[in-house]
Amino acid sequence: MANHILVVCEHCGFSADQDQHEGLSGGTHLLKQLMPLYENWSRKSELDIQTVGCLCACERPCAIALAGTAKITYLFGDLPPLNCAADLLTLSELYIDSEDGYILPAHLPKLLRSRRFARIPPAPGASALA
Numbered sequence: 001m002a003n004h005i006l007v008v009c010e011h012c013g014f015s016a017d018q019d020q021h022e023g024l025s026g027g028t029h030l031l032k033q034l035m036p037l038y039e040n041w042s043r044k045s046e047l048d049i050q051t052v053g054c055l056c057a058c059e060r061p062c063a064i065a066l067a068g069t070a071k072i073t074y075l076f077g078d079l080p081p082l083n084c085a086a087d088l089l090t091l092s093e094l095y096i097d098s099e100d101g102y103i104l105p106a107h108l109p110k111l112l113r114s115r116r117f118a119r120i121p122p123a124p125g126a127s128a129l130a
Contacts, residue, residue, distance in 0.1 A: 071101030
């Protein structure tokens with residue numbers, strides 16, 4: 001098991017400014033875009049991709065969470081699921097390379113800068129992925 005996880009909300013829809021595609025959820029489309037890139041990604045041993053039925057970010061779909069052992073957890077929403085997969089892997093690289101998970105906002109991929117809506121500190125004395 002990797003020390004970092006990218007959690008994709010499976011049931012997330014599309015943000016209000018995007019149309020539905022093929023009758024599938026935004027989360028499903030995001031996974032369809034993300035997984036082929038992840039399979040060829042050089043750092044996949046350091047990051048697991050998991051799905052969850054709901055991240056309770058329904059007012060900001062499409063949403064993901066990024067978490068790591070003893071690191072800040074981030075929530076991102078209003079993602080365009082058809083064209084953000086590469087940026088999510090870039091974000092993941094920055095996150096993996098950060099000792100505490102903190103990423104300067106100016107270093108986030110441009111597409112993601114305005115879409116971060118929560119930064120949750122790690123639980124004291126707890127291992128986030130243990």
